[in-house]
Amino acid sequence: MPIGIIESLDHEARGITRLEGKTVFVDSALPGETVEYASFRRKPSYELAHLVSVLRPSTARVEPRCPHFGVCGGCAMQHMEPSAQVAAKQRVLEDSLWHIGRVRPDSILPPIHGEPWGYRHRARLAVRKLAQKGGVLIGFHEWRSSYIADIQSCAILPPHVSALLMPLRDLIASLSIAERVPQLDFAVGERCTALLLRILEPLKAKDEQLLRDFADRHNVVFYLQPKGPDTAYRFYPLPGPRLSYTLPEFDLELDFRPTDFTQVNHAVNRVLMRRALRLLDPRPVERIADMFCGLGNFTLPIARSGASVVGIEGSETLVKRGRESALSNGLAEFVEFGLANLFECSEASLAALGHFDKMLIDPPREGALELVRAIGPDGPRRIVYVSCNPATLARDAAVLVTSKGYRFVAAGAVNMFPHTSHVESIAVFERV
Template sequence: MPVGVIESLDHEARGIARQDGKTVFVDGALPGETVEYASFRRKPSYELAHLVKILKPSNARVEPLCPHFGVCGGCVMQHMEPAAQVAAKQRVLEDSLWRIGRVRPESMLPPIHGAPWGYRHRARLGVRKIDAEKGVMIGFHEWRSSYIADIKQCSVLRPDVSRLLLPLRELFASLSVVDRLQQLEISVGEHCVALLLRILAPLNSNDQRLLREFADFHQVVFYLQPKGPDSITRFYPTAGPRLSYTLPEFDLEFDFLPTDFTQVNHAVNQVMVRRALRLLDPQPGERIADMFCGLGNFTLPIARSGAHVLGVEGSQGLVKRGRESARINGLADRVEFGVANLFECTEKTIRAFGAFDKMLIDPPREGAIELVRSLGECKPARIVYVSCHPGTLARDAAVLVNTHGYRFVTAGAVNMFPHTAHVESIAVFEQP
């Protein structure tokens, strides 16, 4: 059995060892460990391997809290001490910036992190009926599999939501249309817990009664989605608590639908917005762009500073709810929203938006390559880039630095998803 010394973690939280000129990626191994491994895929320059035995453990290795760890694919780093996870993600960010973009910031920001357990306010879980005896399974997908993990609790969900998993299994097993129930989407708001059922058949009267009784007893709100996103309806109770989240520091509240994109970690989101605003430093009278603005998570805090903000987003529905939030929060006179596909933007698109003093960019995992390429003569003095993928940030940073001449001022990791390999970050670019 081959033996390797683990040097670091990659972007999927696999241990990296070097052996005979090859890079070996070992699932479950931690930096500093000496391990035995078994390769399951061999390529000319690398191998993928399973951990067989730990010969010398890392000081950062801990016992996973969740009994489903190793099977459930929701978490991949519970065997690593939370502070060490944060440090490892900061290194992944630095390594990606240099290896992919050949860029380095002038300084590194301290990582943003929060509570490692009970932080998830959103989750999308699969639902599967097994048989009459075993009933229904609810869970994330198994690690590197399309099968649903049979979980009975989840340590990263809010505890009150985790406690709903077993009662929900019983409820779903009793529905006449359980075979057509594909997915459960959980959204925890400031005032309620919303449960969206993707169910491809109509409920009969008994099904409806069971859902109403469950909602009343557990104080949750059911939404139904029989078809596409436009088919979502609030089933029960039809009136009552709003589904919303808040940014108390900016005196803001945002209403959203269960399928709208919102950050899963409300506490870390509040710190991230605070940092982004400090780095952007919006001033009264400035004109600022918020690209990929979504519901206005950054747009409205920027407007609170007195600046005028244009939020641009590809989804008409998100823009509609962003405008409504601006109105409810008393910011409609400082905020303008526009709908545009920023994945296909050109210099002409950017010029049509007008001139900006500063810009915030918060794209999905695909990054913002067409946007940064298209800045042309419309380059703002400062760009704050909030990223959810260090690889695409590195690629886009190279364009900003090498094509447009920006200084890469600073960057730092954001641990939005403890115990996962997901790395978010904030980066700042300035015109010299």
């Protein structure tokens, strides 16, 4: 079997080595290691390989905490010391900016990171009844597989949620529609923990009572989703505690539903919020845009500065909830929420929103290409870009720098998802 020295990690946390001019991606190998590997897929310019043995380990290699690591696909980096994970993600960000966008920031921001365990306050878990075994599996999918990992606990979930995995198996197995429950979402809020069951058939009266008893026993709130995300509704208890998260530094509490997008890592989100606001530096006399604003995660903190804020979002439901949050937090006079498809943005449609002194952009993985292309000569003098995909950030940064006359001031990694290969980041641009 071939032996290689690992040079770096790619964006999926695979080790990179070379063999006769070809790039070889080795699962679970770490930079600096000498490893033996076996290729399982060969292409003309690259190979994919499994790690066979580590001949010379990295000082960053550690024993994974979770007994399911290597089978469960929920994590990819538990074998790497947490601070080394952060450094690797920073390198992925910098490499993406240069190799994809041919841009480099003037300075690198210190990476944002937090507690590496028990951080995941939202997740979607697959559910499957095993007819031949008479039981139910609940968990993430196995690594590169459609099978569900047989996990009894999960170290990245909050401990009280991890402790519910086995009781939930028993609960769903006892339902008359156990074979028609394909997924379970959970969301941990400030005041309650919500469990959302996707059900493909209506519950019977006995099933409903089982859910009520479970909710009372484990102090959770059940939501049911019979069809698409818009059909999700609160089942029990009614009435009950609010599902919300707080931003104490800005004296804010935002309600959300289990199907809404919210940041999974509450502690890191608060640090990210603080940095974004410091970089944006909103002033009371300014008019600021928050693009892809969602529920108002950035919109409302910006409004706390006294600036006039316009939050733009493509979902009518989220726009409505953003307005409700602004009202409940006493910020309605500072905030305007608007509905627009920013993936089909043009210079004319952006100009129709009026002049903005500054702009915050927080797009999904697809990035904000049409939006940055639409920025005209009277565009904002400062842009803070929060990204969940280094590749699309690099692409959009290239447009801002080479076509729109912005200086790439700074960028840094955000470890929102410890032990995974997911890289979030924040960048700031200013007009030259």
